[in-house]
Amino acid sequence: MSLFSPQIPLQLHPRRPDRFEDYIPGPNLAAAAAVRDLCSQPGASLFVSGPASTGKTHLLNALCTETRGDGRMAWYIGLKRMDKSARAGLKGLKGLVCFDDLHAVAGDRDWEEALFHCFNEVLASEGQVAVASQQPLSAIDFALPDLASRMAWGVRVQLEPLPEADRLLVLRARAKSLDFELPEEVEQFLLRRISRDLGSLLGALEKLHRGALAGKRRVTVPLAREVLVAELGGEGAAQAD
Amino acid sequence: MAQQHWETCLKFLEKELASEEFNTWVRPLQVKSRKDQTVLSAPNEYVRDYIALHHLERIRDIFEHLGHSREQVHIEVGSEEPAIAPVAGKARQPLQTGLDPRYSFDNFVTGKSNELAFAAAQQVAQKPGTTYNPLVLYGGTGLGKTHLLHGAGNFIHRRNPRAKVLYLHSERFVSEMIQALRRDTIEQFKQHYRSAEALLIDDIQFFSGKDRTQEEFFHTFNALLDSKQQIILTCDRYPKEVKGIEARLRSRFGWGLTVAIEPPDFETRVAILLNKAQERDIALDDAVAFLIAKRMRSNVRDLEGALNSLIAHSRFTGRPITEPFAKEVLRDLLMVHDRLITIENTQKTVAEYYKIRVSDLLSRRRSRNIARPRQMAMALTKELTEHSLPEIGDAFGGRDHTTVLHACRKIAELCDTDGRIREDKAKLVRLLTA
Numbered sequence: 001m002s003l004f005s006p007q008i009p010l011q012l013h014p015r016r017p018d019r020f021e022d023y024i025p026g027p028n029l030a031a032a033a034a035v036r037d038l039c040s041q042p043g044a045s046l047f048v049s050g051p052a053s054t055g056k057t058h059l060l061n062a063l064c065t066e067t068r069g070d071g072r073m074a075w076y077i078g079l080k081r082m083d084k085s086a087r088a089g090l091k092g093l094k095g096l097v098c099f100d101d102l103h104a105v106a107g108d109r110d111w112e113e114a115l116f117h118c119f120n121e122v123l124a125s126e127g128q129v130a131v132a133s134q135q136p137l138s139a140i141d142f143a144l145p146d147l148a149s150r151m152a153w154g155v156r157v158q159l160e161p162l163p164e165a166d167r168l169l170v171l172r173a174r175a176k177s178l179d180f181e182l183p184e185e186v187e188q189f190l191l192r193r194i195s196r197d198l199g200s201l202l203g204a205l206e207k208l209h210r211g212a213l214a215g216k217r218r219v220t221v222p223l224a225r226e227v228l229v230a231e232l233g234g235e236g237a238a239q240a241d
Numbered sequence: 242m243a244q245q246h247w248e249t250c251l252k253f254l255e256k257e258l259a260s261e262e263f264n265t266w267v268r269p270l271q272v273k274s275r276k277d278q279t280v281l282s283a284p285n286e287y288v289r290d291y292i293a294l295h296h297l298e299r300i301r302d303i304f305e306h307l308g309h310s311r312e313q314v315h316i317e318v319g320s321e322e323p324a325i326a327p328v329a330g331k332a333r334q335p336l337q338t339g340l341d342p343r344y345s346f347d348n349f350v351t352g353k354s355n356e357l358a359f360a361a362a363q364q365v366a367q368k369p370g371t372t373y374n375p376l377v378l379y380g381g382t383g384l385g386k387t388h389l390l391h392g393a394g395n396f397i398h399r400r401n402p403r404a405k406v407l408y409l410h411s412e413r414f415v416s417e418m419i420q421a422l423r424r425d426t427i428e429q430f431k432q433h434y435r436s437a438e439a440l441l442i443d444d445i446q447f448f449s450g451k452d453r454t455q456e457e458f459f460h461t462f463n464a465l466l467d468s469k470q471q472i473i474l475t476c477d478r479y480p481k482e483v484k485g486i487e488a489r490l491r492s493r494f495g496w497g498l499t500v501a502i503e504p505p506d507f508e509t510r511v512a513i514l515l516n517k518a519q520e521r522d523i524a525l526d527d528a529v530a531f532l533i534a535k536r537m538r539s540n541v542r543d544l545e546g547a548l549n550s551l552i553a554h555s556r557f558t559g560r561p562i563t564e565p566f567a568k569e570v571l572r573d574l575l576m577v578h579d580r581l582i583t584i585e586n587t588q589k590t591v592a593e594y595y596k597i598r599v600s601d602l603l604s605r606r607r608s609r610n611i612a613r614p615r616q617m618a619m620a621l622t623k624e625l626t627e628h629s630l631p632e633i634g635d636a637f638g639g640r641d642h643t644t645v646l647h648a649c650r651k652i653a654e655l656c657d658t659d660g661r662i663r664e665d666k667a668k669l670v671r672l673l674t675a
Contacts, residue, residue, distance in 0.1 A: 017264075030557035037553065061264065073271070076264040089287035091416065092319075095269075113447075117412045124339070124410075136573045145671075146444070146477065149383040152546040155553040158573065 018061035022173055026166035028054070031157045035059045035130070038155075039066050039096075042126040045119070047151050049136040050159025053198030055170075056132035059159075060098040063130055067096040079111075080104040087114035097122050102133035102151075103140065112144040119150045129154075164191070167198050174202055178209050180219060189221050194231050204231050243279045247272040250303045254296070266291060271319060279309060282319035292316050338398060339408040344391035350516050352509025355385055358500045362389040362473070366396035369404075369439050369471035373498035375462075379476040380502035381671050383540030386475040389502075390441045393473055397439050404438040411447040415454045422453075431457070435464040439471040445494075446477050449485030459490050466496070479664075501660075503667050505541065510534035513541055517548055529567045536575050538625075538674040547571055582625045582673060584636045590672050591618035594665070603638035616648035617662075621669055623649050
């Protein structure tokens, strides 16, 4: 295989590693500072909750980036995409361990037991554990009270949804991290026509970017109409903007 | 050189892989050189196999391009620092005790709920192997069992720094034994644990169903007991009630002293909060400590978590920790408390716990199997809610307030004399306030 034939071309262009400096905090300024503070607290844990698209994944990855920058090990583990066999992969982890999407495995006793042991092992070796979930801790139905109590031990941070002005900033920052400028009329088009939650907006943005790269075209409103047919409910092309 | 080439390799892989795939599996790998070999180090077999299956070929492509031969690149499970002490004859190195120096008897806050366990742990630590052996501490999660275990271990170790004191979580005992079996070092494993002057194992309920571990632990247990070496264990419930533990082991757990740790009472909860705050140089207002202690009853770890959150939020918002601030920061927790602690929910929880119907609780039936749960439900409602005696009487099928008062007194009296009722009540409080 040649060096320059990617094996799994899932991303046409990688994003920069997430950093705290790129996080658009909106109402979550203090919360983000509390998350960042975990880096300086050996043997501590943190629980971050907040609805979809409030930046939980960004903050966890930023923690990893910062920890790696200090020359220490950091693990980002998205529980949503893990199958059961991956439980065995939690043994022997050291440094910072971030679990994203806890809600995806909460209630599954085997997973909870694996997380519990990992939690103990990491903290005993002066590492740190950060956990993110859409639901606050109190709303999660744990099968293992020991895990619930470990999760409740550290600082809890609750993220609030971003107001529209901040969502626009996030959209621009993401475009920048993908190395392209988002024209104002396209911004407005996206904000008006795509579902208002940030996840949908970012998804549309990345799709638009891929469309532009694939067709070697500039990012314009007509391109957005073409590429985002599904997001616009099939009427995007027909309806005048 | 290997490190430099690995960095280059990471740059390629980062471009090629989805960021989650890259960040989860590839980026955390460590690289080292061994002679002319480049060895990637994974934390466990699962990660090793995953990388070997999905990414190793590609990694070899890139290393080949950088001037290595494909065969020079390997992945293996990184060597852990051995937990097993050096074999006899070699110079004695400082022993890995597994003890956490932060936990001591001095910073353990006592109250009615844990004073017996505290006294037992102190006695055992003062005269290891001669008073109660084994000492088993049991109770719900987050009540201080691990604190006492470390406290006892640290005490023994401080008095005699040459004593071989070993603390470990039951899971570690299991995984070390499995590794020893695989690496054919089981004799060293046995020798290591059987030569401990004090062996402290946390959460023995996780031995449940692990027959080979129990077999080994049984022999370790006997060897230690025979030579009067101290064993201290913790368990999340009365050890004889743990399912999946062999009868002979369960019976041995009862040879020494078994002591329960109950959830702390209000005064102890306040004292714990003030104590923890003081440790962190925070002058916590009594009103805030009362607010948290009143609402969070189930365990100490929750109290600590609430305090940790308050301190962090105060630090990063620049606001002082006042009662309104605490209510705002902990709103989620306080809301849950209010949602759970209603008369209806208490009735439902008690009925489910005793496997009867709510309608039985409200009925006129006076048989013991109904009357006792009814008294329990009334007593809990009085304790956990702000309702008056007449309101509670009304909610329990229109009973008189004196009946409720009698129920409260009866349950309080039984809690002093009947361990089972005491445990039922502790479990129900935990269910309702967790």
